[in-house]
Amino acid sequence: MEAKNIIEIRNKRAEYEYFLMDTYTAGIVLTGTEIKSIRDGKVNLSDAFCMFRGTELYVNEMHIAEYRFGSYLNHPAKRERKLLLNKRELLKLATKSKERGFTIIPVMLYINPSGLAKLTISLAKGKKFFDKRESLKEKDSRREMDRVQHMKNNRFDY
Numbered sequence: 001m002e003a004k005n006i007i008e009i010r011n012k013r014a015e016y017e018y019f020l021m022d023t024y025t026a027g028i029v030l031t032g033t034e035i036k037s038i039r040d041g042k043v044n045l046s047d048a049f050c051m052f053r054g055t056e057l058y059v060n061e062m063h064i065a066e067y068r069f070g071s072y073l074n075h076p077a078k079r080e081r082k083l084l085l086n087k088r089e090l091l092k093l094a095t096k097s098k099e100r101g102f103t104i105i106p107v108m109l110y111i112n113p114s115g116l117a118k119l120t121i122s123l124a125k126g127k128k129f130f131d132k133r134e135s136l137k138e139k140d141s142r143r144e145m146d147r148v149q150h151m152k153n154n155r156f157d158y
Contacts, residue, residue: 006110006111007038007039007041007109007110007111008108008109008110009038009041009043009045009108009109009110010045010107010108011045011046011048011105011106011107011108012046013046014045014105014106014107014122014124015135016127016132016135016136017126017127017132018103018105018122018124018125018126018127019124019125019126019127019131020107020122020123020124021096021102021122021123021124021125022092022096022122022123023107023120023121023122023123024085024089024093024120024121024122024123025118025119025120025121026057026083026084026085026118026119026120026121027083027084027085027116027117027118027119028059028081028082028083028084028109028117028118028119029081029082029083029084030081030117031075032073033066033067033070033073033074033075034064034067034075034081035117036067036069036070037064037065037066037067038064038109038111038117039111040065040067040068042064042065043062043063043064043065043109044062044063045062045106045107045108045109047061047063048060048061048062048063048105048106049061049103049104049105049106050083050103050104050105050106050121051104052093052094052097055090055094056082056083056090057082057083057085057090057093057104058080058081058082058083059080059081059083059106059119059121060078060080061078062078062081062106062109063077063078064077065077083119083121093123096123097123101125101126102123102124102125103123103124103125103126104121104122104123104124105121105122105124106119106120106121106122107120107121107122108120
């Protein structure tokens, strides 16, 4: 049996720039060349954000590179893409995103075992400058503790 490539593209800036409140998994409407580029890992989520148009949720500024073997049927790299959520989730997100300081951002894009592209989105609140500094300190201390633990476990006893 052949092992499938695991595609998991993360938005690394999301946790640094925002407090992530609620997380949802949404399907995404794609064209044929877009899914092929995603399987090649040619996606950038760093500037992407989600916005409501009417009652439907769309992801904007998500860069999916043009497929290298695509012909005139290739897709534009930064087009609006519709997200697929159920009505209850859409209503909850719409009411929360209208509150001051909240936004919806994509956190991770992956391909599930069925071969479908899924986008993990999160309701987020922006961090202030001092919050960002605090999260950097936590990250550094966590890295230092892991390094010390690793050295402790891999010490040679002669």
